[in-house]
């Protein structure tokens with residue numbers, strides 16, 4: 001895999017991106033993934049609804065303290081003028097790249113014609129893109145876009161839209177290889193991504209179900225994409241980025257992290273997480289990250305359930321330390337498991353709607 005590429009004024013260090021995931025890819029998680037080899041990270045989506053900009057959720061999502069650039073903020077909405085305003089607002093608060101969300105399948109978003117529902121209304125989708133590009137271009141801010149392959153199998157219009165978006169000034173396009181109708185079910189397909197890549201001159205990023213070094217190599221070769229975006233497989237396994245990078249560069253597998261390293265990385269992540277969310281809500285929202293980290297490991301499920309009974313940061317941290325230290329008695333490195341990619345459907349749709 002060649003090194004990174006140019007996105008507007010920014011040189012991306014490599015071609016492995018962490019996906020925006022509402023409720024997951026917050027600033028602490030983005031920073032962790034970047035440290036472990038992700039070359040680029042897009043923030044969770046921020047609504048274009050002005051009345052929500054002052055909310056705690058939106059201000060946490062807009063937190064980029066100490067984050068390495070470029071700062072990419074994803075916006076979601078249904079109204080071109082509001083989306084343009086949201087882009088300007090986020091640029092004023094530090095966004096260096098604006099990403100338009102046309103990928104979320106959630107009902108709540110779709111009922112308002114946002115997310116992937118926009119793909120069904122091509123005129124509105126294009127109007128939004130043009131309005132956002134108009135605001136961003138004079139400020140030197142590239143506009144990127146993330147979408148699915150289409151609304152449904154019968155309406156797979158990604159190629160037509162991609163051409164229109166490129167002509168309207170989009171600087172990079174990410175495609176999740178599923179239709180809106182599929183939600184997160186079934187398998188991602190890569191033919192549409194390959195067709196879009198072949199037709200466009202701007203960088204195209206392939207996304208969907210990339211959960212192993214072999215799969216990464218296969219998807220890159222099949223689609224000819226310029227970069228890969230990884231979402232669910234990075235949950236609880238942020239080191240996947242260095243593993244993919246190593247395999248793509250050498251054809252060899254990097255050993256799994258030692259149990260001690262995994263423990264320490266998760267501990268640091270939790271400290272950062274509590275810092276952003278505070279103890280009360282941080283302890284609760286950290287549970288999902290811990291659950292993912294121990295998923296598939298011996299005794300992991302029982303530990304996850306125990307974790308749900310703990311209400312304080314210090315209890316959570318201690319329990320985690322004890323659990324990993326126990327695991328370390330029998331394992332030097334984390335036992336190999338294939339990242340599960342299919343159990344988060346409901347969560348993802350709900351998170352996306354939030």
Ligand SMILES: Cc1cc2nc3c(=O)[nH]c(=O)nc-3n(C[C@H](O)[C@H](O)[C@H](O)COP(=O)(O)O)c2cc1C
Nearest residue numbers: 019020021022045103176208209230231232348351
């Ligand atoms: C919990 C969750 C939240 C998500 N939130 C967003 C989001 O805010 N914006 C977006 O464009 N996609 C969102 N997605 C979709 C992912 O970015 C990605 O396209 C999808 O998970 C497929 O990639 P994967 O198979 O590597 O997970 C979300 C996915 C999950 C699982």
